[in-house]
Amino acid sequence: MTLIRIENLDISFGKGADRVDAVKDVGFDVARGDSFGLVGESGSGKSTILRALAGLNPDWRGAVTYAGEPLSRRPSLAYYKRVQMVFQDPFGSLHPRQTVDQILREPLAIHRMDDRERRILEVLDDVRLGPSFRFRFPHQLSGGQRQRVAIARALILEPETLLLDEPTSALDVSIQAEILNLLVELRAARSLTFVLVSHDLGVIAHMCDRLAVMRQGRILEFAAADALDDGRFETDYAQNLFRASQGYRAEQGDIA
Amino acid sequence: MSFEQRGRRIEAVRGVSFEMGREKLGIVGESGSGKSQTGRAVLGLSEGKVEATRLRFQDLDLLTLGRRIRRDLRGGKIGMVMQDPKFSLNPVMRIGKQLVEALRAHEKVSASAARHRALAALEAVQIDDPERVYRAYPHELSGGMGQRAMIAMMLLPGPDLLIADEPTSALDVTVQQTVLRIMDRLVQERGMGLILISHDLELVATFCDRILVMKDGRIVETLAADRLHDAEHPYTRGLMSCLPGAATRGRPLPVMSREGLRP
Numbered sequence: 057m058t059l060i061r062i063e064n065l066d067i068s069f070g071k072g073a074d075r076v077d078a079v080k081d082v083g084f085d086v087a088r089g090d091s092f093g094l095v096g097e098s099g100s101g102k103s104t105i106l107r108a109l110a111g112l113n114p115d116w117r118g119a120v121t122y123a124g125e126p127l128s129r130r131p132s133l134a135y136y137k138r139v140q141m142v143f144q145d146p147f148g149s150l151h152p153r154q155t156v157d158q159i160l161r162e163p164l165a166i167h168r169m170d171d172r173e174r175r176i177l178e179v180l181d182d183v184r185l186g187p188s189f190r191f192r193f194p195h196q197l198s199g200g201q202r203q204r205v206a207i208a209r210a211l212i213l214e215p216e217t218l219l220l221d222e223p224t225s226a227l228d229v230s231i232q233a234e235i236l237n238l239l240v241e242l243r244a245a246r247s248l249t250f251v252l253v254s255h256d257l258g259v260i261a262h263m264c265d266r267l268a269v270m271r272q273g274r275i276l277e278f279a280a281a282d283a284l285d286d287g288r289f290e291t292d293y294a295q296n297l298f299r300a301s302q303g304y305r306a307e308q309g310d311i312a
Numbered sequence: 313m314s315f316e317q318r319g320r321r322i323e324a325v326r327g328v329s330f331e332m333g334r335e336k337l338g339i340v341g342e343s344g345s346g347k348s349q350t351g352r353a354v355l356g357l358s359e360g361k362v363e364a365t366r367l368r369f370q371d372l373d374l375l376t377l378g379r380r381i382r383r384d385l386r387g388g389k390i391g392m393v394m395q396d397p398k399f400s401l402n403p404v405m406r407i408g409k410q411l412v413e414a415l416r417a418h419e420k421v422s423a424s425a426a427r428h429r430a431l432a433a434l435e436a437v438q439i440d441d442p443e444r445v446y447r448a449y450p451h452e453l454s455g456g457m458g459q460r461a462m463i464a465m466m467l468l469p470g471p472d473l474l475i476a477d478e479p480t481s482a483l484d485v486t487v488q489q490t491v492l493r494i495m496d497r498l499v500q501e502r503g504m505g506l507i508l509i510s511h512d513l514e515l516v517a518t519f520c521d522r523i524l525v526m527k528d529g530r531i532v533e534t535l536a537a538d539r540l541h542d543a544e545h546p547y548t549r550g551l552m553s554c555l556p557g558a559a560t561r562g563r564p565l566p567v568m569s570r571e572g573l574r575p
Contacts (some may be wrong), residue, residue: 233554279563303518
């Protein structure tokens with residue numbers, strides 16, 4: 057069943073000569089329970105799409121439906137309860153003067169959810185932090201722990217979809233492994249739908265069932281995750297991207 | 313190498329020993345492993361306390377060298393490229409002027425000769441339109457272009473050693489390849505030594521000749537780059553096996569405990 061449907065999505069910034077068309081005529085479907093990856097280099101528009109889905113980019117044109125309902129430019133509170141986002145930088149996405157408890161309490165207050173004590177303790181447990189982290193400030197946490205708090209903040213509303221924008225690219229590989237494992241477990245346990253943006257093909261290969269390769273605002277091609285087993289892509293660009301992700305290769309034809 | 317922090321002594325680098333020739337040496341490790349501090353110790357850029365039995369560059373004893381000579385060495389015989397050109401280039405000075413300034417700090421050359429060499433250096437790092445880049449401010453360049461300009465600047469005085477600290481981490485993968493190729497070629501053509509400091513094991517293994525793996529301020533393993541897959545230390549093996557990819561889909565990634573790999 058299709059949960060997210062995007063058709064003819066255009067997103068631009070600025071006016072006149074300064075106008076930048078960040079996303080051009082993009083369309084894709086994500087089925088409920090699926091994990092969909094958006095890959096591309098910087099400026100390809102992948103995060104811009106995610107931000108539009110999260111209601112952070114109201115200036116989009118096109119047709120977006122979520123669970124059969126058209127998505128409004130200013131989504132309702134009910135939408136945010138179902139769709140939550142986790143950002144790249146756990147250093148920038150948590151309020152530095154709020155404790156973990158305050159950070160987790162805020163979405164509960166906004167959505168007027170009760171039983172807050174229990175929910176906070178439960179979600180801390182779900183992200184493997186435990187109650188001892190509850191009254192700490194972000195600066196007292198490591199990068200991986202902060203990202204766990206950010207995931208907890210998204211999960212506390214019991215959403216059905218997580219929008220993940222480079223959730224591990226600011227982390228060391230050993231910490232990345234822990235966070236990816238956590239996300240996989242949570243997805244299975246809660247039947248979550250993921251839309252994951254990453255420049256790291258390894259992360260996408262590990263996490264996603266299906267992916268779209270983006271370049272300069274457009275989707276170049278769709279592929280099943282097993283295209284990443286051996287780089288079986290249709291377009292030269294995607295093949296190059298795959299090869300470049302395998303480490304350095306001394307001169308054998310130029311990329312770029 | 314140690315730092316004082318609120319009365320506590322923090323040892324960032326502990327008992328590290330290595331020597332290198334005109335080769336590509338990789339230093340890998342996660343954040344806090346001391347890899348960057350090791351590079352900074354060679355440059356004399358550390359704010360911490362550096363202690364060593366020996367710290368030599370060619371026939372110079374870096375531990376007893378006067379500040380002036382040390383300064384001449386930096387950006388002269390030893391160049392450094394850092395992670396983000398946005399922060400290592402002066403934002404309010406045109407690229408060309410920065411290149412000329414860097415060159416004339418180390419060599420007595422006329423203004424026109426300096427300009428000439430700066431343009432040639434920009435060409436050497438495969439910048440198509442050196443005149444434009446020469447006139448540009450750093451914010452007018454892309455990350456890959458800025459990094460090339462930075463490399464050009466470091467190469468002007470003809471260094472014998474280039475220390476590159478995560479030089480491509482802020483760049484897209486395809487641009488990363490281009491920048492690495494430029495460095496690779498320059499190392500070969502000029503017979504320079506290169507220290508590549510990176511968190512990216514795969515990259516270092518494919519680019520360098522030899523790898524030092526660091527953890528908690530120590531070198532845990534030294535390897536020929538093409539022998540990475542025969543690594544013996546549990547930490548090195550752990551670093552490799554926790555990388556996600558097509559092969560790991562559908563099963564949990566191994567995670568590391570403090571001792572190494574946790575099953």
